[in-house]
Amino acid sequence: MKFAIVSVLFFSLYALPSFAQKAVVQSPDRRISVALFSEQNNDVGRWYIKASYNNNGKISDAIPHIDLGLLRSDQDFSKELKFLKAGKPTFIHEQYTALHGKRSVCTNSANEVIFSFENPSNTRLNVIVRAYNDGIAFRYEFPEKQGEFVVKDELTAYSIPKETTRWMEKWNTPNEECYDSMSNNNVQEKEWSYPALFRSKDNSCWFLLHEADVNRNYCGTKLSNTADGSTYKLTFPDPRDGRGQGASQPTITLPWQSPWRVIMIGTLADIVASTLVDDVSAPSVVKNTDWIKPGIASWNYWSSNHGTKDYKIVCEFADLAAEMGWPYTLLDWEWDSMSNGGHLEDALQYIQSKGVKPLMWYNSGGPHTSVSSTPRDRLLTHEKRVEEFTRLKKLGVAGVKVDFFESEKQDMIRYYLDILEDAAQFEMMVYFHGCLVPRGWTRTYPNLMTSEAVRGAEWYNYDPVFTTAAPVHNTILPFTRNVVGPMDYTPVTFTNSQNPHITSYGHELALSIVFESGIQHLADRPEGYRQLPDAAKALLKEIPAAWDDTRLLNGDPGNNVVIARRRNNTWFIGGISAAMYERTEKISFSFLPEGVKYKLTLISDGKHDKALTTQYLVVDRSSTVEVEMLRRGGFAAVLSDPVKLNK
Structure with missing residues (x-):
């Protein structure tokens, strides 16, 4: 850097x-x-x-x-x-x-x-x-x-x-x-x-x-x-x-x-x-950053709360990541008690045989949390972290998820930073859960890929109220929490967990663009992605987790948001609505460079919440396109293959 x-x-x-x-x-x-x-x-x-x-x-x-x-x-x-x-x-x-x-x-x-x-x-x-x-x-x-x-x-x-x-x-x-x-x-x-x-x-x-x-x-x-x-x-x-x-x-x-x-x-x-x-935050203290790789991860916790305890489920989500071209899969809590055909070392070997890198969950441990979920206390001191990171490095683990901090006191700030520093010494990526909102540490420690600090899709498992709150909540987060740093909402879920969605498939697909995270955990079960139409599946295969530019095209907190993000020469646009009625979103492409045409793949709401429709168009900066959205709907678009016009 x-x-x-x-x-x-x-x-x-x-x-x-x-x-x-x-x-x-x-x-x-x-x-x-x-x-x-x-x-x-x-x-x-x-x-x-x-x-x-x-x-x-x-x-x-x-x-x-x-x-x-x-x-x-x-x-x-x-x-x-x-x-x-x-x-x-x-x-x-x-x-x-x-x-x-x-x-x-x-x-x-x-x-x-x-x-x-x-x-x-x-x-x-x-x-x-x-x-x-x-x-x-x-x-x-x-x-x-x-x-x-x-x-x-x-x-x-x-x-x-x-x-x-x-x-x-x-x-x-x-x-x-x-x-x-x-x-x-x-x-x-x-x-x-x-x-x-x-x-x-x-x-x-x-x-x-x-x-x-x-x-x-x-x-x-x-x-x-x-x-x-x-x-x-x-x-x-x-x-x-x-x-x-x-x-x-x-x-x-x-x-x-x-x-x-x-x-x-x-x-x-x-x-x-x-x-x-x-x-305004301190520059990177990590000199060699070649090993830090943003990307998409499959995650079994949302659809199966005890998924990592089951070797076969872990393998299914490794298969999903390989099939979708995602670089990571997360082994959440209970990996230390895995059974049903294999244990941790077997799972790690299987995951890596598929060309996927494993990530692993840890309880932050210590007297500051009463959560007993294991493994806990393994990262609590420098000596324990060195021991654990040495082991993980040998096992081919790419990063750790550390949970349950429960405080923003000075001693806990020091604990966060100690974890990041020790992890960097072992080329280990980190993301925090049950944690503080980002404070600029992703610049100082670029191995900090994301933080939770948000009421995300996980709450479909806990609270039936989130079903009705989510559409409005989703349109506020891009203007608040996600402004200040990467956000691990664990989005893009089409099937239902313990409590159902009322957002459309178009809304859920758009969250892959609307929400930003250095490691984006897409949380649905494998069949949720396999049943998608080809265009939507293709978008999720190529969606980046790091961006070259970000622009708000339209939006109002609690009502709607349309965000464009660019990676190299490809633009991705995501739009969502919280409205209880159908609405039309007019997309202006005036943000595009002069004299360049793009191929537009537009994936939007179909006839009902679980249907998607796809259009293929050619646009330039003078173009506008109207998108019809269902209530609590959304859309996703890709602008690719730019071609300069002859003068």
Whole structure:
């Protein structure tokens, strides 16, 4: 992974007439501004920043008030902060390559300034602020050279006008709730998971709140408006999380920088396309990445909860992966008690004889989880991980799925990162389940292929309510959870599990494109894919798990979404609807390059939910195509074999 950082003096920083406003930082395209204000209208007191957005000349306050401050175990850095200076402006420009995600070539480009303060004890606090073309990011810094302290509280808080519409997920340790849509008098007061999506009252801008680059020197945070319904304050983990293991307040070692507080701002298309969470995160620490291979995996758990316990079922899903050309199959829990014709070593040998690579599940173990499912505790310490990864490497296992973390305390953040680092030493890919929402780690550790942190198709096994919730839920996730990192929803299921679908086959097929994951686990049983018409089966055989470009073509959270993704010269388009009525989606191909024609294979809803219809057309950037969707329907399309037109 190659990258370069270039710093130049290219910045807009100036004092404006209001005495309370100290400075303004603008994005390179000047659409987004961050202004620093004093609440006391002088140089000493409390401070906040305001984020503004220029939408074609109409300037709106995306977030009018973001409180700043920290409480450290030895000192207060909030009430009486003296503004010292705004540092020398810097233009940050960095290009890097992502092995998987929504875009292969990413650019970290922003204007940065450091605001310096000191408290009454003359101890320095810096606030580093960046303005991007697609949002802002800021973090705290203690520049002192030594010392160890506990951060008692972080006072960062976002004041959001009640008229702002918001989509938020109630806080829970595995981040597996559905999103609530709220505004005005129905805004709920709770603790909330990241990320949180907002739309301004006048529809002039959207913004998404998250955090990135969380490392061993801090904990994960969440949002809480329990004290004030209109203000979302950053909040440390509940002491009860992880069965009470670990401290909820982080211990920091100086010099220290906090995680980035990230706000994506712009149109809904800007947010869906943004890589800001990864952009601000630390570059890859994995030097040789040739072994990291995104791809599709077959998965037996959804259709057979105890499937991995059965050697014959494991072999059936290996056969499915080989038949579909998918590189992986997952052995979920109970592989250590496999029977009915063979044991683990037999299964691994069979899987690899088919040209497929095995992935294996682990319980994270330890006192932080009461889940007894085995194998557990095998990854709990460095010594145990080395022993287990050595064994897996010899067995030809390509990656591990680690489950049940149940906390975002500092000790658990360290555990996540320890697993990733040790796995990389053994060229082992990783994905987390029962876990935190991505925080930019896929850039730092590109062997982190995906994370669950979503109410996915697995919930058809647990909750009959998910049957009716799924269509709306599916149209919210591309604008929220999947924006900030790969998402292991385990999609594309045509048959039924314990509770039935009400989404159409077209809707399910589209999820292979609408949802992004570095390892995409397609969860249906073999007959679910074998019964598909040839065009749909062909699409699932060639669908990538890593993309060169991603664009939102149309959508509204909770109603519908149409996303186009490109791999090399082939475009894939997925569209889904949550509507309880039939609707027509008009696809514009204006995103295509000028002077090029593509072959279009369009697979859409047929006469009923379990039917698909296929059309073959030729299109270019001037074309539009209308697609008829059933209620809760969808479609998938492939644009291939581009041919340049003669001038």
